[in-house]
Amino acid sequence: MFDLIIRQARLSNGALTDIAIDKGKIAAVGMLSGSAVREWDLAGRYWLSAGWIDSHVHCYAKSPIYHDEADRIGVESGVTTVVDAGSAGADEIDDFFQLTRGASTRVYALLNIARGGIVTQNELADMANLDEQAVKAALQRHPGFIVGLKARISSSVVEQNGIQPLRRAKTMQQDNGQLPLMVHIGNDPPDLDEIADLLTAGDTITHCYHGKANRILAPSGILRASITRALQRGVRLDVGHGSASFSFAVARAAIAQGILPHTISSDIYCRNRLNGPVYSLAQVMSKFLHLGMTLSQVIDCVTTQAADGLRLAEVGRLEPGYAADLTIFDLQRAVCLFGDSDGQTLPGERQLVPLVAVVGGQGSMTDEGKKRNDLSL
Structure with missing residues (x-):
């Protein structure tokens, strides 16, 4: 029985x-x-x-900038697994781990390559914040909790250091069993071509449909050659919606060319959950139903494909x-209006x-x- x-x-x-x-x-x-x-x-x-996996959230409750409660964005929102994307670095990961032990949601972490995590918006502006030995020690302490590394490689984060933090991230990755690496993209410098050319099979570009100038589409509207090459090497695309990193126009143009995300994630934290434009992973998923993806494709992005990208061996499949x-x-039929991070709207009829x-x-x-x-x- x-x-x-x-x-x-x-x-x-x-x-x-x-x-x-x-x-x-x-x-x-x-x-x-x-x-x-x-x-x-x-x-x-x-x-x-299979239980929904949100592969890019911020749920370290003590983080001073991006924080939330794991169960609020997890099981209370229909999400069974959340992966915190770099809120904590080596200095805070022990505390973050202990905080998650009381959650009903499965919680994993991508370790920020900056040992202090996101305590400021420019954690990679000082190369002294990158400590390979601290990363290695953190990984040894929490092998089942830390499932990869996170590097935020945009101008406001790296400032004058350009591509150098990403080079260091790749070294950390190679020295620790080729862990999954998620790379945040945004404003340049560094240029997206520089970033993409350093990425290898299994690495993930998050905020893949942002609307800033340094985006995946060339001015002509077609996919950048560097992104085409990266995808051919096995680099993955993650949505990472967030407050400032998702454009309906870019997503629509990319999907029309067959450039679908490997994973749909929210980049949710308390403010963009309460005030939008994110609200929940379900809301982000619903947007992609109206951008041309099928229900099966959307569900795969938060189950099998999310589990595969993060090497989560026990979840993500109905087997x-x-x-x-x-x-x-439920797939509720009702008139609704969705918003992106650029203030644009999209009418819909299913949620x-x-x-x-x-x-x-x-x-x-x-x-x-x-x-x-x-x-x-």
């Missing part, structure tokens, strides 16, 4: 299935005849996917043996509304889920 069977769940491809959960793992997927201690019947009305991390959601987040077999309703009288779990 299973611990839980979820009946008649609708997958992103429209198919219906049952999911059996036992001892915190997915035990079986398909039309099941077995019994369970508990059953939830979605009756084909609600959608289900037996994987952690029982699930998101149950992803997360209702339940299940982590390791333990389910909790989101705020919206609690309002649904017909969803009894």
Whole structure:
């Protein structure tokens, strides 16, 4: 007998299935005849996917600039795994790790290559903040928590140091088992071509659709040659929406050329969650439904592709043996108006509304889920 069977769940491809959960793992997927201690019947009305992974958030609550609570942007918003993208460096990572132990959401970290993390907006303006030995020691202390490195390579962060912090980041990466490296792009210098030419297979460019001059599209509107070469080498594109890093115009033009993101992430923290334009990962995902991506493509960007990019071996898939991390959601049809980081708007008619987040077999309703009288779990 299973611990839980979820009946008649609708997958992103429209198919219906049952999911059996036992001892915190997915035990079986398909039309099941077995019994369970508990059953939830979605009756084909609600959608289900592997638990959503937001691969770029800021949830170190003690960070002075970008901070939030892991569960507020996690399970309470339908997201089962969050990856903090560089809020903490080697100096704060022990404290950040301890803070996350009480969260219901799975929390991982990309370690900022600056040992102080983001305590100012220009953490890479002083090369003395880069300490390879401190990075190595932090990785040795938290091998299951730190899943990669984060380097913010834009003019306001690096100031006069240009491309040099990225060169140091690549050395840190190579010296520590070729960990995933996420690179923030924005205003130049350094020029995006310089950045892209240093990146190798598995590296991620975040804020890939920002609207600043140093963007992935050339003035002609086609993809920069350096980005084409990077993608051919296996470099990945991450959305990282944020307060100032997502343009409908750039995303629309890129997607029209077949340049889709590998991962959809929010770059969420308290202010852009409360005041926009981000609000939640679900809102960011909904925008991409209106920019030409299918539901299956959007869901893949926050499940399988997110897990693969960060080498998260136990989550991201609806397959037996994987952690029982699930998101149950509605695809609500209602007139809505979405905003980007440049003040532009996009009218829509569909929104992803997360209702339940299940982590390791333990389910909790989101705020919206609690309002649904017909969803009894």
